[in-house]
Amino acid sequence: MRRLLPFAAVALIAAAPVPSDIKLQGQLEQGGIAYGTVPPGTVSLKLGDETVPVAPDGRFLLGFDRNAPATLVLEARNASGAVLTRTLAIAPHAWAIQHVDVPKRPPVPNEEFERLRAPEVAQIVAARAVTSDTDGWRQHFAWPARGRISGVFGSQRIYRGNEPGAYHSGVDIAGGAGAPVTAPADGVVVLAADKPFTLEGNLLMIDHGMGLNSAFLHLSEIDVKKGDHVKKGQLLGRIGSTGRATGPHLHWAMKWKDARIDPMALTGPMPGQDVSKVPVAEN
Incomplete structure (x- = not known):
């Protein structure tokens, strides 16, 4: 029997199912x-x-x-x-949609805005193309700031004539100016604006690895620099109202490659908050 055991073991290994x-x-x-x-x-x-x-x-x-x-x-x-x-x-999501009986306002041509905007967009595109070896994507993500949720991902207005407005691309967290913003997970800083962007204001972007990245908009200050490796919970900057913002808040947007995703898909709801009654936001 002893001589048969090795052959039996080989037979068992050969018969083991291969993951398919x-x-x-x-x-x-x-x-x-x-x-x-x-x-x-x-x-x-x-x-x-x-x-x-x-x-x-x-x-x-x-x-x-x-x-x-x-x-x-x-x-x-x-x-x-x-x-x-x-x-x-892929299941459809019931996004917060508001129908308004007013015409959609056409964009007003602005040569100065376009002149400034083109290099900003180029910086954002280049930052999103960066790949790093960070494993932040494996972690459970935390909220980068605490405060009232004032805008949810995916919400949208539909104007007269069934004209859709731009949907809201992130989560807005209203907070006092200067409130801390921390890293939701480990990552590498791929963009730290040295001056406010026209729309995003002081913009910070972090790569979490495997095509997943975060963008933090409207900051009053940025406390890290491009190339820094940051840890979950580390201070990144402070809430502000720079760029196109009506008041102090953090706009947190996330993408996986070219797909815009809901940050709350990674964090879960903020404790104590009911987002079902949050007003519809755009952009």
Whole structure:
């Protein structure tokens, strides 16, 4: 029997099932985020036409845009060329929509604004293209500031003639000027504006890794610099009203690659707050 045991063990190993599925859990809905694991031997992963970064341990994350379609195809490929696909059903989200019986105001041409805006947009695009080795994306995200939620992600006004306005791209936290803003998770500073941007004011952007980033708008001051590695809970700056803002607040926006996602998908609700009655905000 002793001589048979090694052969029996080999037989058992050979018969062991090989993982053949993409494991996924999270919020498969518009504005949501999900985490997953690819089978061993996977060399590439795509969500539709978007390449998905995969960590050495096979872990990855996906973000679903506010206007994500009803279905998306996730495709994993191994070294031999075999392809494993999984069709994801993306649930629609009941965004806060306000219908107003007034015409949508057309944009007013402003050459000075356009002259200033172009290089600002270029800086934002370049910052979002930065990839770092931070593992902040693996952490449970914390709220970067405390205060009244004055604007929720995805809310939108629909004007006369069914003309949609721009939806609100982040979460607004109203707070006193100078209140602290801290890192919601580990990351690397990829943009720290040296002067206020026309819309965002003093803008700070952090890469959390794997295509996930945060933007903090309207700050009164920024206490970190580009290239800094920051830890969850570290002071980043202070709430302000710089840029296009009606009062002191933090606008916190998040993206996974090109998908705009709801920060509350990572933090959960702020304790003690009912956001169902928050007025509709834009931009």
